[in-house]
Amino acid sequence: MTPFHARLITAVLSLALMPVVAVAQSVSVRDDDTASPFPSNRHTVVDFGNATFRRVNLPRPDCAVRVSDCQDIDIINTLDGFSTQPRITVPFTGDIDVGSVSSETVFLYNLGDTQNLRGFGQKVGINQVLWDPATRTLVFEPDELLAERSRYVLVVTNGVRDAKGRRIVSGAALGGGRHRAEHHREMREGASAVRLGRGLAVAAASVFTTQSATGDLVKVMRRIKATNPAPVDFMIGSAGGAPVRAVFPLAGVAAVELQRQVGAAAGALAPQAVPLSALYVVPGAVGQIAYGRYQSPNYLATGQYIPATPTLSGRPQPQGTNELVFQLFLPAGAKPTAGWPVAIFGHGFTDSMFGAPWTVASVLASRGIATLSINVVGHGGGAAGVLNLTTAGGAVAVPAGGRGFDQDGNGTIDSTEGSSAAPPRSAISSRDGLRQTAIDLMQLVRQVEAGIDVEGDGSTDLDAQRIYYAGQSFGGIYGTILLGVEPSIQAGVPNVPGGSIAEVARLGAFRGLTGLALATRVPQLLNLPPSASLPVPFNFFENMPLRDLPPVVNQVPGAMEIAQVIDRWEWVQQAGNPVSYAHLIRQQPLPGSAAKPVILQMAKGDQTVPNPTSTAIVRAGGLQAQTTYFRNDLAVAANPAVPKNPHTFLTGLASPAGPTIAVLAQTQIAEFFRSGGSVVIDPDGPGPLFEMPLVPPLPEGLNFLP
Known part of the structure; x- marks a missing residue:
């Protein structure tokens, strides 16, 4: 072979191998x-007892080392699908241009x-994009809440x-890999159903099924409705040992004085003030106080x-x-023929029925609306605990209906103790306490429907056809759940609600609870050294980026692991996320x-239930036209005495500047209920403090005032 022929063969082989090298x-x-x-x-594994026909089956790590991960996965593996607001991760074989990632x-x-x-056929974009260079992983969330109990195909195009x-280029995600045949087929069929834009091709796909979220409470509601x-x-x-x-x-x-049980011993009581004066905000509006069981x-x-x-196939x-x-x-005043219209009012986290419900009862009563409340789980x-009343007829003691208990065994009963699941099920948090509270309120609605005779004279005192709901903070959260599943409530006003609870805690004033968790x-997941500004x-x-921001490039060690746990x-x-139930209120009853x-x-700028968690409910329920937005930034600018955290603007009667706003x-709530939900007033009319409805765009930032 001549040198010329050798060079020619080398050139031909180089040209022939170029595509292979390029692909590699x-x-x-x-x-x-x-x-x-x-x-x-x-x-997942097949499970025909579930509405999704699947059950999650995540692999467990070394449980002797990653104890908490195993506890979480044991709970996850009871679910019938994936989250409806998942943190989606896509690993790559090399670095990508994150600027090319879009919906x-x-x-x-x-x-x-x-x-x-x-x-079927609905396309959902992406948001909250992050690129992790260390693992070459793209992270994002769907641009909207996914439908429960549904199959989705994740499409990554070229x-x-x-x-x-x-x-x-297309890799193992479509062409190979060690997939079970069933999953391999599902991916290909899912990808084939997608219609792409011009010049695009599917480079990778993954099919997943979302979990059932609302079905259990719907089953419980129907069971309650069938009872008498x-x-x-x-x-x-x-009174003096005699029942009254x-x-x-x-x-x-x-x-009125509340003797609250604060310790495990029955006699461990502590006095707590009850805002009796709040019942006189509108003088003469409230006629009676009553307690029942x-x-x-x-x-x-x-x-x-x-x-x-x-x-x-099952039911709780x-x-x-x-x-x-x-x-x-x-x-x-004179009771209407059918009885008083009634608003169930839900109190907030750490509060009780002896707090917020007292602050709203007078204004509601001034419009002829009774106020009904219970203690949350x-x-x-x-x-x-005991409520002691000094009345014209003498002293009367009434059970205070406390629902806390010494869950951790330290001898005390904290303000929310018993509202969340105990270890090893800590990941459940308040999910089931919220659902049980919704169940208790559905049962209370059923009691109103069956007839409540306050006076004991044989007549009904509450109108079963005019039942409403309002609730603040935690009360807005379980209230949104209740409004989604309880058909007998005619209208509702969730005040400062947010979801999920994990996001409420992560972004706001309860961030310390996230850090404590x-x-x-085991092992611990704190990833920053403690300091004066960042104590343990x-x-x-x-x-984890907020919505509608440019992509984030992660350079923080440990952040990916923490984000996975929060997800x-x-x-x-x-x-137990109100966002999951929002669509049932108006869009899909x-x-x-x-x-x-x-x-x-x-x-x-709500610092307790941050704006992005409230707008999550607004978006999921299509409620922007139904949203009233209190502009606390303008209120503080006009009057520095207004609190910079506006979370309690509805009930802030004790604030130096709050009563007028409250x-x-x-x-607005009282007029809404008096009209049966047909009249919506702007609370300050032409004034600037309330937007009704909220002027777009939705406030997706934290907006905290410094």
């Missing part, structure tokens, strides 16, 4: 045994509800570019969780019965239910 150097999506797109149905190049495609194919500007409850009992007062009817004319009540089914097992049941089972005390404020102190994990348990940074918490808690008139009240917001 091109970037693709990884899909192997160590890294693959998530979520994916490859991490056109990466998106989700709805393959339909597993039961009726509803939603519109995504690598760091050198070249299109990524025993009448409520008002003979729960005690716990119904009191307000004019005859000189003083009713029975409610208890679905919480020991450990404060609701046991999982098959979502198609009561674990017993709760004996609950309710509080009722009746308007003064885990709230109000222990069951041995990370600090007590605040010394963590998860680097798992949110996944576990979706059945349950069969036999009508769309409800609602007002969602929120405040700019009464304005309460009046």
